[in-house]
Amino acid sequence: MQRERLDEIQRALADEGLDAWLFCDFRGSDPIARRILGLGDELATRRWFYAIAARGKARGLVSAVEPAALGELPGQMHVYRTWQELHAGLRALLAGVRRIAMQYSPNNDVPYVARVDAGTIELVRGCGVEVVSSADLVQAFEAVWTAEQYASHTRAAAGVRATVDAAFAEIARRAREQRACGEGDMQRYILDQFAARGLVTHHPPIVAVGPHSADPHYQPPPRGGAPIGAGDFVLIDLWAKEPDGVYADITWTGYVGDAVPARHAQIFDVVRRARDAGVDAARRAVRAHTPLRGCEVDAVVRRVIAEAGFADRFVHRTGHSIGTEVHGNGANIDGFETPDTRRLLRGTCFSIEPGIYLPGEFGVRSELNVFVDDSDIVVTGEPVQSAVVALLGAAPRTDS
Secondary structure (H helix, E strand, C coil): CCHHHHHHHHHHHHHHCCCEEEEEECCCCCHHHHHHHCCCCCCCCCCEEEEEECCCCCEEEEECCCCCCCCCCCCEEEEECCHHHHHHHHHHHCCCCCEEEECCCHHHCCHHHCCCCHHHHHHHHCCCCEEEECHHHHHHHHCCCCHHHHHHHHHHHHHHHHHHHHHHHHHHHHHHCCCCCEHHHHHHHHHHHHHHCCCECCCCCEEEEHHHHHCCCCCCCCCCCCECCCCCEEEEEEEEECCCCCCEEEEEEEECCCCCCHHHHHHHHHHHHHHHHHHHHHHHHHHCCCCCEHHHHHHHHHHHHHHCCCHHHCCCCCECEECCCCCCCCCCECCCCCCCCCECCCCCEEEECCEEEECCCEEEECEEEEEECCCCEEEECCCEECCCEECCCCCCCEEC
């Protein structure tokens, strides 16, 4: 771990009014700790602990079997052999500490950071220490982008956005030529488009036609799947990144016809208004330098859909953090599946993607990405969708 990173962590602890951040791991149980501390991928088979104090030197506790487990880190390392020495060593490690952060989440509200098991929390509390969640600290060190990562995201966003247009054009071409076009075929087409643009993804995109679009995480078979043809409604959810970059993640919908049916257009308009209400709430707060939490944006978006009479058809959170993993470790836009009270930090990115799902008919989701800048927000991958695309009609309407 570089000295600069240690200084950053100590400043963050002082800002949060915490005495220390305690990291621990057993057989790779906490990948967050390993990334933040800059440890390699070597798998330790014994428990280790590492405490970074807001002031003073860091200290570690390692097994006599693996005394070099934290050899890359600064500070004095204490060695234990027996479980009794482990407990005594932990008490010594925490001497003088009152409040510490750990990868723990009360009631597992933020499962992304809940990496420490209950027994270890009990052991630490038994040393007379108050344990608080490291959730905001984690996002400060895991979810805040560098300038290079932001540039990578904007390139990925442009590539993903262009892929949507290419996929819709391919569906339209096949429909006009009355050629076979299945969900799995279009999924493969999108993956080929990613490869041509130098993008990668950890999982294939969602291509869902008709009633399948009412399943938020529907996955077609690798080949074939439900046919896509004239008169069909299509939802495409796709995410990709440069090999060493951060993700872009968007969802668009289209109708294989000259004009979009009124019911589809009506449902999309509710979703669009909810999406834009969330964007506006984030923009106002950032411009006013007002703290904003993920659950608060979720409430704004959810209210629009509830007022339209579809509260019970919006079955997931409004959005998620975006990073080197498509679901990152920053604040999610969520007060529904979890009460995410983490602050939306500057330099982080998240999706806003409300949906209305009508089982047996169709589902509409509209997803865009929001980056929190120093004094404003940036919606990346523009133009964003403003109406269901009539794939056999005129060019799609977009918002600039």
